[in-house]
Amino acid sequence: MSNKQTKKNDVFTSVAVKYKPHQDAAPRVVAKGKQQLAEKIVDMAKSSGVPIVEDGLLAQLLYQLEVGNEIPEELYTPVAKILVFIYRVYKHRFTSSAVEVE
Template identity: 45%
Template sequence: ELRDEAKEVEGNPQVRARIRRLQRELLRRRMMQQVPKATAVVVNPTHYAVALRYRMQEMAAPVVVAKGKNYLAQRIRELAVRHQVPVVENPPLAQALYQSCQVGQQIPVHLYRAVAEILAYVYRLMNGRLPA
């Protein structure tokens, strides 16, 4: 009787779980669509990948457009390579970005200098221009 009442009040647990799973998948798909638009992807060779987007004229600070761990990190890296987004290995920075940022959020102030060095490297790599 209590179980039936809980289902009525809160909804069926299996249905709620399925809705949450579908929401996560939709968010993951949207995130992956942003990887080709990234300025650079910072990686820890295999475990972490964080895609950053920065437009000097439009943004106060770089924004995390995608991040992943393990399998998702590998997918982000592959997508970046396929779309010619520079991939930069910097394990401490990749881990710090992964742990301290949410997707859609600007990077924290304490990581500005490290990210600026990555963006400067990408700028030089791209002969004086940042990726579109």
């Protein structure tokens, strides 16, 4: 997740989330950063073909978590909506071991 810097005082924030449905109990934060580090996270995601979703509020909430931590239950729904969208758009990239979304 990332947010765009919209005002002069806004801080660009990126949070990378990883989820393996058959392995993980919940998605977890695997990287986070602000400003230049946030830009590097986005650049790495783009160069690796990782989908990027812009959601400023969710990025700010996820940024509060420590790297390696699972997301809390109160963020399951917004993160799940994004994961469903990604699986639908990019399902050709996922192997048969990935969750099928219909």
